[in-house]
Amino acid sequence: MEEYVIIIEKAGDNYAAMVPDLPGCIGAADSIEELEELMREAVEFHIEGMRLHGEVVPPPSTCVSKVRVVS
Numbered sequence: 001m002e003e004y005v006i007i008i009e010k011a012g013d014n015y016a017a018m019v020p021d022l023p024g025c026i027g028a029a030d031s032i033e034e035l036e037e038l039m040r041e042a043v044e045f046h047i048e049g050m051r052l053h054g055e056v057v058p059p060p061s062t063c064v065s066k067v068r069v070v071s
Contacts, residue, residue: 005062006039008032020062022046 006017011028015035019025025046029035050057 002060004043004060005064006036006043008035019043019046021058021060 004019004021006019008015008017014028014030015032016028017026017035017039019039019042022043025039025042027035027038027042029038047057
């Protein structure tokens with residue numbers, strides 16, 4: 001099982017997400033919980049489509065880290 005990073009942003013009244021390792025794999029939902037489930041399905045669908053078209057599926061390579069800043 002692979003784990004792909006999703007980037008979630010607040011987008012007005014909802015949330016949007018993208019997968020850095022899978023360009024074009026995006027989604028939006030009303031809550032983060034809903035978006036995480038949607039993106040799990042979107043990643044699976046995206047990878048399935050890539051395989052059907054004979055494309056190479058890139059392995060996950062994006063890392064996530066946070067930095068604390070003093071303002």
